[in-house]
Amino acid sequence: MRTIFSGEAIDFSYNKKEPVLDGLSISITDKQIYGLLGPNGAGKSTLTKVMLGLENPQKGKLQWFNEYPNQSTKSRVGYVPQDLALIYDLSAYENVEFFGKLYNLKGEKLKKQVRYALEFVGLWEERKQKPKKFSGGMKRRLNIACGIVHNPDVIILDEPTVGVDPQSRNRILDAILELNQLGTTIVYISHYMEEVEKICSHVGIIDNGTLLCEGRLSDILEAYTDQAILKLELQQKSSAYTARLADYTVVAIEDNKIELAVPKNNVGVISEIKDRLGDELKSFQYISPNLEQVFFKLTKKNLRD
């Protein structure tokens, strides 16, 4: 496995007083879809800027492809920023072409790459249109085309699905999976836990400028959770059953619905609860441990707070 990016003990502050990145270390290897997950203001975009050399850390060591950042390593990295970086007076084609030229693509190679990038995001037919006429999802897709036109080995996508409709969102997620299957390493920055769980092979959780954990998604879920959620729908108001369910932690209760925290992967517990409730139980749903629980365990906060 080749290391794509490593950052060790990075300190960064905008005003030299309050740290935004606080001794943060991170390691991304070849072919991963690395989900960088954290709440608003955790430091995700700042870390991206530091990784791209747009901001200089006060302390720490950064390497791309086992080298200190240089022109050659920079040309192997693609970036799709959170704020759309489009030129609205140019056509979709000209936008992608502009970014291709920034990466020194020329002539036939440039034409080929522009076509590849626009086809990849499904905008080749719309290439002559100006992006001001595009929907939010189409603008996001054009933004991605601009980030991949130079065929980078790794692409950093900062919240690429914010403000898009569900159809465009799925299209973007599928495109990311396809890019990864073609061999591109992906760094996927998001505060949407469900998206990270859906597409990422690896995850790093960031809060207050520190990486709280990183690793294979399945390993993180295994290591940092011990409970699952059991959602029960009952015949009567849930409060009528609290004595029978006193052995379990009630996570939420409303009308005839109740959510219990139960030990994960324990079929015996589910059978026991079903036995205790008998015909009073209308339905139940087992929710496997998720990243929200990992985050709560590490910070005692909810990701959405």
Ligand SMILES: Nc1ncnc2c1ncn2[C@@H]1O[C@H](COP(=O)(O)OP(=O)(O)OP(=O)(O)O)[C@@H](O)[C@H]1O
């Ligand atoms: N240019 C800036 N100057 C000063 N402070 C900044 C600047 N950019 C971000 N910050 C502050 O740094 C902290 C981290 O912000 P950052 O944008 O990196 O977080 P984030 O995790 O990307 O959040 P979000 O999900 O909302 O984009 C926040 O407190 C933010 O207010």
